[in-house]
Amino acid sequence: MSEFLLYNTLSRQVEPFGPADGVRVRMYTCGPTVYNPAHLGNFRTFLFEDLLRRSLALRGWSVEQVMNLTDVDDKIIKRANERGLTIREVTDPVVDIFHTHRTYLRIQPAEHYPRATDYIAQMITLVERLIAKGVAYQAEDRSVYFAIDKFPEYGRLSRLDTREIKAGARVSQDEYTKDNAQDFALWKAAKEEDERVEAAWESPWGRGRPGWHLECSAMAMDILGETIDLHAGGVDLIFPHHEDEIAQSEAATGRVFARCWCHGEFLLVDSAKMAKRVGNVWGVAELQEEGLDGAAARHFMFGTHYRQQLNLSSDAxxxxxKAVRRVGDLAARLATAKGAPSALSAVAVEAEADVRAALANDLNAPQALSALFIFVNRANALLDQGGDDVAALERARSAFAVIDGVLDLVPGPIAVDDALATRVAGLIEDRKAARARRDFGESDRIRAELAAEGIVLEDGPEGTTWKRT
RNA sequence: GGCGCGGUAGCCAAGUGGUAAGGCAGCGGUCUGCAAAACCGCCAAUCGCGGGUUCGAUUCCCGCUCGCGCCUCCA
Structure with a gap:
């Protein structure tokens, strides 16, 4: 088998990757905080992870993916208080929306979607281990912190020397009780507003709630084991989130937490980071309003390598x-063709190999797209020639299935009700009659009438077909 | 201030030490009653600027410039 290359943030290099057991890739992906519907920036990362899991599967490994749902944090607690709800009442609907949007973007479901609030016991156990090892302590404010001085490896992933932080950086001023300003909270002592919205649990250190980083370590190790193969997320999680995950996990177990770390770059809008605080947030809802198919969104996201920043625009x-429509048209053509020139077989084999190679080379999706469109062009040209080689046609179908099994770019049929289908069929018959008597004025009038509704008629050798645009 | 990433045709964007994929847009043609789709052909890149290394650099090194990101809870 050929090797599968991935960029590992730990080494800052592209290196060969494979699961430790040679069979199954255990991967953990940081999921959404279910406070607001995730925006397209979040989904760029989830789409990158979708491409990753599908590419790993294409390579022949099975994949066990965990994506956590962070359902307890400051913003959620604040909102619950404002609305007089429990945090669960705030987060449940957002979880539903997340899955709706995930489905729209055709992101394959992970094997596990653990929620932080369902893993309180595991998190408490992890903190106990850290305290027993002497790397965590309870401060005067009753919260428990991780002492980064006790973990010499701290900073290895982010390559940040915390002593070097200077002017210009955002540095919190209000942490008085910690031993070291960079120590991070494992367990936060409960406040009244936490209790009010059911965001506080019993623990050996008093009532409280987990710190942000703790859930990922606890859930990853509980579900996947103490050493996982792959851990992925957005670049902004490198520090402090992933750095802290490594510290608390490895300090507790003495083992490597994740063998490979992968990070997806940002989605920008007007060359600036997409963020709620900047007010330039696009969501899945906006795409749906414009009638954009999830396949088109995937094409857009895969058009730029995952480690490059990508600028969002209506033009793109x-x-x-349009590009994805071309893919869909070929898919339909392959499905209905009766035969093809024999040369199509070699073209299909080459396309499939090129796509596999591109994806195995650090998920080079733009290059995979290039190979796909070369295939689209060549296949169309050959199908135009006609031919009766059924085996070659079958080979092309299977190559296309493999390629699209990863990229998933065929736009879905837009829902059509029976009444519309019947009406269009009737109009097509009327137009056919008009054309037969060479009444092209009437023929064009019918076509224009349907065009106004977004329906395009295509006259082919087999008769007239129609589709929505 | 520290660290990192990027500037490739009108737009988006791969890639390589030996003059450059693909998508979108544009132009001409085939097909069609006319279209659409498809196909054929064309147009379009001194690969940010200045040095250096090399037989040869867009690709390696140095400097500059512009843009973006990270430096405590934001994918």
Whole structure:
């Protein structure tokens, strides 16, 4: 088997990757904080992870993916208090929306979607281990912190020397009780507003709630084991989130937490980071309002390598909408063809190999897309020639299935009700009659009438077909 | 201030020590009653600027410039 290359943030190099057991890739991906519907920046990362898991599967490994749902944090607690709800009442609907949007973008479901609030016991156990090892302590404010001085490896992932932080950096001023300003909270002592919204639990250190980083370590190790193969997320999680995960996990177990760390770059809008505080947030809802198919969104996201920043624009989405239509048209053509020239077989074999190679080379999706479109072009040209080689056609179908099994770019049929289908069929018959008597004025009028509704008629050798745009 | 990433055709964007994928847009043609789709052809890149290494650099090194990100809870 050929090797599978991935960029590992730990080494800052592209290196060969494979699961420790040679069979199954255990991967943990940091999921959404279910406070607001995730925005497209979040989904760029989830789409990168979708491409990753599908590419690993294509390579022949099975994948066991965990994506956590952070359902307890400051913002959620604040909102629950404002609305007089419990945190669960705030987060449940957002979890539903997340899965709706995930489905729209065709992101395959992970094997596990653990919620932080369902793993309180495991988190408490982890903190106990850290205290027993002497790397965590309870401060005067009753919260428990991790002492980064006790973990010499701290900073290895982010390559940040915390002593070097200077002017210009955002540095919190209000942490008085910690031994060291960089120590991070494992367990936060409960406040009244936490209790009010059911965001506090019993623990050996008094009532409280978990710190942000703790859930990922506890859930990853509980579900996947103390050493996992792959851990992925957005670049902004490198520090402090992933750095802290490594510290608390490895300090507790004495083992490597994650063998490989992968991080996806940002989605920008007007060359600036997409963030709620900047007010330039696009969500899945906006794409749906414009009638954009999830396949087009995937094409857009895969058009740029995952480690490069990507700028969002209406023009780019429009280009993707058209590109993906071309893929869908070929899919339909392959499905209905009766035969093809024999040369199609070699073209298909080459395309499939090129796509596999591109994905195995650090998920080079742009290059995979290039190979796909070369295939689209060549296959169309050959199908135009006609031919009766059924085996070659079958080979092309299977190659296309493999390629699209990863990229998933065929736009879905837009829902059509029976009444519309019947009406269009009737109009097509009327137009056929008009054309037969060479009444092209009437023929064009019917076509224009349907075009106004977004329906395009295509006259082919087999008759007239239609589709929505 | 520290660290990191990027500047490739009108737009988006791969890639390579031996003059550059693909998508979108544009132009001409085939097909069609006309279209659409498809196909054929064309157009379009001194690969940010200045040095250096090399037989040869867009690709390696140095400097500069512009843009973006990270430096405590934001994918």
């Amino acid at each position: 989405l429009e280009a993707s909408r």
